[in-house]
Amino acid sequence: MGFLAPLDDDDLTPDAAEAARRFLAAHPGPLSPLDRTLLGSAAAFDAYQGWFTLRDELVPYLGERAVTLFSFAISDGYPAPYPAGFFRRELELNGDDPVDPQVTEAERLLIDWGRGLGAGAASVAPGLAARVEQTFQPKLRLLLTAFAGLTVAVCVFTVAGGVELEQ
Known part of the structure; x- marks a missing residue:
């Protein structure tokens, strides 16, 4: 286990569970270890998920x-x-x-x-x-x-x- 531990579904706060649900609705598939670690804070998770938004804007260009x-x-x-x-x-x-x-x-x-x-x-x-x-x-x-x-x-x-x- 690393310095920061990934969380299981049962360990998520209601805010983190909602953030995960929103993410999975847009990006189906299992949550990665990075996602599960970031879900220790819904705010941290949401901030880092901006990466996907920017990626989705870049793909049509590149x-x-x-x-x-x-x-x-x-x-x-x-x-x-x-x-x-x-x-x-x-x-x-x-x-x-x-x-x-x-x-x-x-x-x-x-x-x-x-x-x-x-x-x-x-x-x-x-x-x-x-x-x-x-x-x-x-x-x-x-x-x-x-x-x-x-x-x-x-x-x-x-x-x-x-x-x-x-x-």
Whole structure:
């Protein structure tokens, strides 16, 4: 068990159970260990679920694969084993090689930028940031930056909390 423990359904407060119900209505499937850990606070759970809202806004612009590659690059660059393992598995399930994916120029840019952001946004080379600015329109840059911030927040939470990826 990690520093923070995932909760069983019986351990959820009424607010947390309602937050889980709302989430599952929009995202069917089992709750992940991360979700079950965040449900220790309905407010924390709701805040982190904003990641899905931003992901859903990015997908029409970039496609699911590019968003997953970006997410993997951020979490691998951090490094955060839980989210990196999750995104690695998602890529593999879709037939991609997470270590050496065949990518477009825009996807390569997202991977490079994501790794830099994961390692520390202040250390992203100005030339890389300029390429992102030249490639993506302002609204998309805003969504990507906000999404990256939430992805880094998930990395911090999972590493600090000792959240373990289910096998």
